[in-house]
Amino acid sequence: MTITESMRPTPAEIRAYRAENPKLRERDIAAQLGISEAALVAAECGLTAIRIESSANRFLERAEELGEVLALTRNESAVHEKVGLYENVKQGHAATLVLGSEIDLRVFPGAWEHGFAVTKTDAKGEVRRSLQFFDKWGNAVHKVHLRPASNLAAYEKLVEDLRLDDQSQDFIADPGAPANDDVTDDSVDTAELRDRWSKLTDTHQFPGMLRKLKVGRRRALHSIGDDFAWRLDTASVETMMRSAAETALPIMCFVGTRGVIQIHSGPVVKIGTMGPWLNVMDETFHLHLRTDHITELWAVRKPTADGHVTSVEGLDAKGEMIIQFFGKRKEGSSERAEWRSLAEGLPRLKTVVAA
Incomplete structure (x- = not known):
């Protein structure tokens, strides 16, 4: 047909x-x-x-x-x-939390x-x-x-x-396209970005900061300076995962849609690859990641009241977040030294200097 x-x-x-x-x-x-x-x-x-x-x-x-x-x-x-x-659901109008020992979600009901x-x-x-x-x-x-x-x-x-009364087989999507929140022009006030970034006290303030400044995540990462963010070789994501598995280092892995961010907190054990896919196949956690879709990989420092924390963030060709990693930690606790050392030691993107 x-x-x-x-x-x-x-x-x-x-x-x-x-x-x-x-x-x-x-x-x-x-x-x-x-x-x-x-x-x-x-x-x-x-x-x-x-x-x-x-x-x-x-x-x-x-x-x-x-x-x-x-x-x-x-x-x-x-x-x-x-x-x-x-389990342990905390409902809200704009955001709902699911804080189970295994299923950990940030839910945005409006989506x-x-x-x-x-x-x-x-x-x-x-x-x-x-x-x-x-x-x-x-x-x-x-x-x-x-x-x-x-x-x-x-x-x-x-x-x-x-169950709804309407059981129609037809589906018509909204005619508008999902917006890409990344800024396409160069109108970034770097001084203000750096000032606000340096004054963060919680990682959850980061998206709100970008919205207030009307700056997309990718543009912010490119503008902030390498004391806060630096490019990594995209192959570093596999290096990081295998190192975490070898040392039993507990990590946090975030994957999201417009309606949910889903989080794994804990060690990863069984790491494997199949073509472009990087896979985790553990008892209660499976991850399948298209590493060839990661156009930019960043190590990012965000200040908090407990000292700065370091994330590894993969973006696609549109500048949208594919995946994000942190070292596992509890609110009120400092970042694990082992995670910080791992993230800061990952291979950086090699730049070619013209002769």
């Missing part, structure tokens, strides 16, 4: 194309069809998918009932998976626009159930996959309670 680019495929055409390409990942199928991932899921409504309320807070107040699940947050270049419970409960049977005949949430453009913000130890009855009751 050929899908013409001049027409948006119908739900039936989407399902047919999907059936003809059973080994392709959902995101790849959606990309090939020129549709959002949410449109791909919506085409299955009445078959393998059910439209549900997209309210992040309504879901999160019930999520612990599901028991052990797999939480998945991904962007174009990184997939972050954690096995555990949705959650569409929800689906999905039931699939895989090639081995095993039934896979999940809850999937998307933004207004149809991009996935967060997914929850049931595991053998999950509470199936609680899942079914949750789906029943959140």
